[in-house]
Amino acid sequence: MIKRLLLLAADSKRLEKIVSTNKRTKRLVQRFVAGTTLESAVRATKRMNERNIDVSFDLLGETVERLEEADAALEGYLDAVRAIAEHCPGNTLSVKLTQLGIGLDPEACAKHLDVLAEAAGDAGVVLEIDMEHSSVGRDTLDAYRRVLADYPATRVAIQAMIRRTPHDLESFDDPKPRIRLVKGAFLEDPGVALKHHPDVTEQYLYLSEWALANLPDPAFGTHDDRCIDFVKKTAVRLGVDRKDYEFQMLYGVRRDVQQKLADEGYRIRVYLPYGTDWYAYLMRRMAEKPSNLILVIRSLFAG
């Protein structure tokens, strides 16, 4: 119930205005967001890299309402490609296709993605395409397939909660997709997605094993101890070296576990959001751990 309310709040423009302009939310934002500028993201990335933790940059912002906003987002992504190549090569760039206009005009979005993929390819920066709400899921996978043909290192996020995910994964021929397996963070209808958290976790475990057995260099985007342990043990059982897959976590979440994995010699990458448009991102993070609601209420009302 609380999770559902927070996910509904993530899409509320009215609440966004109240929360975003509240000075007291600053500390809460700082915990989950690396900073408002690209420079702050680069600085945070260098600190993570020193601790053997890789990063995927996330330029905050989601669905755009006008194509000019998608143009501006493309410029932001191109700036990020240049910054990664120049200051911290080896880190990746996560991309949200709603920010590039997929919901408004899939063709314009495809052109933007072509420009970005080419620039990233030239600069040696790998792209990771986020998976958003199922209403744009088909188009996102189609766009990914096109980029994958030319840039086979490109990753796509795949949501375990979505019922047709096993079918989608089976549908890839050659090249095989590089995936970031996640549970799924969006409010979905029961016909589209599993709604019961334990069922989603079971599906995550099933797909983890399938990915380790069938896909190149899978990434596991999770903070769930059960899933992390299962991936480690399954990889050993299948003879997959710990350098041939990676764990991914969100900036500011379970930092102790992130460091422990790095210290144990696992590859670990942190999804690092930066920018001013943090509201919807933050609300989804709050929804993932209901006790986080206390943090929101405290930050809004504490004196």
Ligand SMILES: Cc1cc2nc3c(=O)[nH]c(=O)nc-3n(C[C@H](O)[C@H](O)[C@H](O)COP(=O)(O)OP(=O)(O)OC[C@H]3O[C@@H](n4cnc5c(N)ncnc54)[C@H](O)[C@@H]3O)c2cc1C
């Ligand atoms: C790197 C990365 C990229 C992602 N990309 C996408 C994407 O493209 N599309 C998409 O739909 N979803 C994405 N997600 C979000 C994902 O779908 C889940 O909503 C999120 O990871 C929570 O699921 P979990 O596997 O961590 O397990 P859960 O069972 O939700 O959580 C397990 C434990 O982890 C801790 N935890 C989890 N989340 C939080 C939090 N926000 N704050 C504090 N503690 C927390 C808690 O201790 C919790 O008990 C991404 C997640 C990661 C880590």
